[in-house]
Amino acid sequence: MSRAASTLTKKAGDISSVFPSLSGKKPPPLPARYSELKKKLIAGKEDAVKDSWHRLLSNLRSEIAEVREKGNKVVADVEFEDIANGTVRQSFLDSIRHRGVGIVRNVLPRAYALGLKQRALEYIEANKSRIKAFPPDNPAVFELYWSPSQVLARGHPNMLKTQSFLTTLWHSSDPASEISTTYPLAYADRLRIRQPGDAKFALGPHSDGGSLERWEDPTYSRVYQKILDGRWEEYDPYDARFRLDANMDLYNGAGACSMFRLFQGWLGMSSTGPGEGTLRVCPLLRYASIYAILRPFFDTRTNELDLDSSDFPGSVQAAAQEYNTETHPQLELQDTMLSIPKVEPGDYVAWHCDSIHAVDAEHKGTGDSSVLYIPACAMTKSNVGFLKKQRESASVWSPPPDFPGAGGDGEKDYQGKVDWSSDFIPPAAKRAMGFPGQGGFEIMPHMSVGEQNIIREGNRALFGV
Numbered sequence: 001m002s003r004a005a006s007t008l009t010k011k012a013g014d015i016s017s018v019f020p021s022l023s024g025k026k027p028p029p030l031p032a033r034y035s036e037l038k039k040k041l042i043a044g045k046e047d048a049v050k051d052s053w054h055r056l057l058s059n060l061r062s063e064i065a066e067v068r069e070k071g072n073k074v075v076a077d078v079e080f081e082d083i084a085n086g087t088v089r090q091s092f093l094d095s096i097r098h099r100g101v102g103i104v105r106n107v108l109p110r111a112y113a114l115g116l117k118q119r120a121l122e123y124i125e126a127n128k129s130r131i132k133a134f135p136p137d138n139p140a141v142f143e144l145y146w147s148p149s150q151v152l153a154r155g156h157p158n159m160l161k162t163q164s165f166l167t168t169l170w171h172s173s174d175p176a177s178e179i180s181t182t183y184p185l186a187y188a189d190r191l192r193i194r195q196p197g198d199a200k201f202a203l204g205p206h207s208d209g210g211s212l213e214r215w216e217d218p219t220y221s222r223v224y225q226k227i228l229d230g231r232w233e234e235y236d237p238y239d240a241r242f243r244l245d246a247n248m249d250l251y252n253g254a255g256a257c258s259m260f261r262l263f264q265g266w267l268g269m270s271s272t273g274p275g276e277g278t279l280r281v282c283p284l285l286r287y288a289s290i291y292a293i294l295r296p297f298f299d300t301r302t303n304e305l306d307l308d309s310s311d312f313p314g315s316v317q318a319a320a321q322e323y324n325t326e327t328h329p330q331l332e333l334q335d336t337m338l339s340i341p342k343v344e345p346g347d348y349v350a351w352h353c354d355s356i357h358a359v360d361a362e363h364k365g366t367g368d369s370s371v372l373y374i375p376a377c378a379m380t381k382s383n384v385g386f387l388k389k390q391r392e393s394a395s396v397w398s399p400p401p402d403f404p405g406a407g408g409d410g411e412k413d414y415q416g417k418v419d420w421s422s423d424f425i426p427p428a429a430k431r432a433m434g435f436p437g438q439g440g441f442e443i444m445p446h447m448s449v450g451e452q453n454i455i456r457e458g459n460r461a462l463f464g465v
Helices: 033-041 046-074 080-085 090-099 110-126 148-155 157-167 218-223 285-297 381-395 427-432 449-463
Strands: 076-079 101-105 179-185 191-194 261-268 279-281 348-352 357-359 369-373 376-380
Touching: 046 285, 076 080, 076 090, 080 101, 080 157, 090 101, 090 285, 110 148, 110 191, 110 369, 148 157, 148 369, 148 427, 157 179, 157 261, 157 348, 157 376, 157 427, 179 381, 179 427, 179 449, 279 348, 376 381, 376 449, 381 449
Parallel strands: 076 101
Antiparallel strands: 101 348, 179 376, 191 369, 261 348, 261 369, 261 376, 279 357
């Protein structure tokens, strides 16, 4: 065994280890202590929570009716040029805040995005005997993180500009919160090249950022405190205040994300329309999030409180939060999970970190459905801490700390892996990765005290300045 392999911090595997529904393994029942957790979370507020549940169901039905009528037209788009020029229309801002999903067109030039895909294909071909992927017999999602295509896309100035724009949709109800949306940090994730006819990468409705952690971690649960108090009308899904210190990974899960991703996202490398192996999303961000938090407390057959059961529907330790028509019936996912509108190479799709999303169960198109997964991450204390660990992984081409095989050899001996000393990686890309020698992030007078503080902390921790 190599020295690197002896320091594995995540078991080797592929994306199927993240989702019980993909692995086919039936999870065991949750321990009885989860019944006590339910009772504790709403103690003394049972009547308020029950009343709020009925108000929610009424509002949810109205929202679902609108989505059913309009279909994926509810997913708005905007040109990158408008972001760059500061001319984004208000209707797009209103839509993405409400729906939790949006498309930014032409973030990268079409030819450049297609070139990234070709380079990725060459990298896969050169190393195909070593690469883990799912499904094994017809790979669609590759356990790759340090190919030149991925690194260049993450650090492209247009991508960084887009991420900064998206993260500024967030705020904190505490002005002293240490968060900066000015300088996005890079989170290394996989890539997907899904071939026509594939029906195995049938990733169903889920949300990332932990599952049971939303209720079990005391700080994470405070994100949803107004919901748990029976006052869901006051809940703001874009308030970062308590998310900054939330523990989204209590069980060292294979699919856990240690970085606070304000938006998840991917960059298109192909022309892909609905039904062609693309993203599906439930555009009910606020109402679906509220429903998901309240769901474990109720029997949906009677809509009465159920505090004696330890069941948290779709929630499994060390896995993503999953949803289906049985576990979360009133979301009517058979109608509210929509394939996003057609995307072209260079388009960027973003969805809120709590959004319920999936992929088409079958790729019915004629061309590949290819994307680079690139979320939008702000600068926070925990994100800076994770970036330092990710930087160490990158320097030896090991899988990042959140992913299967973390701490192992990864791409160390791959042909064509990214050369971190090369000038082809722009300084801004290296800075977003936290590599020293790039100087620090600039502090500007208009920034809040909290933002200035986190930039100072980040500069010291990452760059020693």
